[in-house]
Amino acid sequence: MKRTVLSVLAGLALLAGGAAHAQAQNSIKFGLCYDLSKAYTFVTPQIVQAAKDYATLLNAKGGIEGHPIEILVQDHGNEPQRGIECYEKLKREGVMMFDYLSTPVSRAVLPRHMQDGNVMLQSFVGRGDAVDGDVFKWIFPIGPTYWGQMANDVAYIKSQHKGNLKGVKVGFIYPDYAFGQEPIPVLKTLAAKEGFDLQLFPNPMPGRDQAAVWTQIRRFNPDWVISWNLSAMHVVAAKEMKRNGIPMEKLIVVNWLNEVDINNIGAAEAKGLKRGTNVVGGKDHPLMQQIIKEVYGAGKGAGDAKNLDDIYYNTGLAMYSSMFEGVRQAIKKGGWPLTPAKIKDGLESLRNFDANGFIAPVTVTAKDHGGGGKTRIDMWDGSKWVPQSDWTAAYTDVVDQVVKEQSAEFVKSGK
Known part of the structure; x- marks a missing residue:
């Protein structure tokens, strides 16, 4: 009897492990290699929080085209070498889309993205010439550059x-x-x-x-x-x-x-x-209201609700609105499984896209990876x-x- 019970438990464990593996294989992974300990801690927690909250909201509705979103976060301390190490580690874990939120780190890791053919989000930071899609094929500074x-x-x-x-x-x-x-x-x-x-x-x-x-x-x-x-x-x-x-x-x-x-x-x-x-602040946007009601109202927020009053939280929603929509377009156009080439094509399909109302509309093409991002003076x-x-x-x-x-x-x- 004891052996039978142990056998059943072992079988259940294998099934659970198999289900978890299948879920992981079915998920869409975003790598956030951020400075969480040194120079940029005034902004990175809010942006991580926004990315996770938006992922929670979408996952509750079935994810992106039926695929759950995973947000993987690691600290690079604004050190280029640690940024490279983060990229290599998350790449081994199946990540194809990365963000660094640091100009020095983005510049250091960029050649590896170009060589490997993995997508780098570079919204609002990094080198301005990366809008040239003919040269920087895998780099996407969507929105206004410096x-x-x-x-x-x-x-x-x-x-x-x-x-x-x-x-x-x-x-x-x-x-x-x-x-x-x-x-x-x-x-x-x-x-x-x-x-x-x-x-x-x-x-x-x-x-x-x-x-x-x-x-x-x-x-x-x-x-x-x-x-x-x-x-x-x-x-x-x-x-x-x-x-x-x-x-x-x-x-x-x-x-x-x-x-x-x-x-x-x-x-x-x-x-x-x-x-x-670059980004509209405040809580009046429909997406913000949804997150307040369906994520924080359900006790599933990724951080302190007071951060929702911070324009950096809106900045995170703007950035990941673009990435999530690009991936949605990639799956619709190219099907599953995702590849970096499909993600690239999806991002280059963004037309008159305003990131859920947080930025002035952008149109991203194979030649223009910035989208003609606009700013205003407040x-x-x-x-x-x-x-x-x-x-x-x-x-x-x-x-x-x-x-x-x-x-x-x-x-x-x-x-």
Whole structure:
């Protein structure tokens, strides 16, 4: 009798193991190799949470075309070598789609993606020339790149000077590593084209001491300051601006500034600050309302519900709306099982896609992996963000020129 029971239990275990294996073989795996411990912890938890929550919502409805979604997350600490290790590990586990949310790590891992033919999501970060699908066949910077955002910032400044930038003084402060350096080629090209006086102000990492650089900016006496800071760097910059008598109204920051940063600066102190905005914030979108009701209402949220008030959570939903829809198109067009080539084809099928209303519509093609992503300028009025411009993609000819120059250099040098 004992042997019979043990035999039955063993059989059940084998069946359960077989079912789990079948489920794993049937699932769609997304690899999130993120900095969860060092420089980017101000944003990565919210984006991981959004990706998991959206996957939970879709899985409750049958997944993507009947296939469950798996979100695999691993820390790379913003270290390129650890990013490479994460890629290799998850690749062995059957992942074909990866995201790194770090410009230095994305750049380091990119050659392996190109060699292996695995898909890299690079929304809102990474190298701007990756929109060139002819060269970067497996890299998808869906939405606005740093280059596009910078071009749009300059276009906004031009609109504030009656269409004439000659003699206008623009300072650019940035952390002196890959993220901060990324938009400089476009900025220099636009300065030469429009005739504005550009000065670059690199600041050493980790950016907690900006006293010297803001003294230099004060001496330059700019009409505008464009800041490519991150997290606590924004708070330090705001204090230094005040100390140096530079009005907050002169400042335009990169998209990586959120409600936490505003609170740390002080809602009143931040009044007049402007942000290049990629993603619509707030909880009013239908997808947000669904997640609040069906995921958090059922006690299945992947993190603290307070993060749903953070624009970085919306950013995660925008990013994974694009990836999940691309995979859905891949299965509809190419069937199961998925392959990187099918996923690539699916992403290149996105037409006028607004990521569930979180971004301006994009159209992704084999030649254009960015989709013509648009941004807008928002201003903090002391209590809320107020749009100052329409969604726009400015200087597309200039951006395209720099894209072609840089992608051609990549082809030649591999860097």
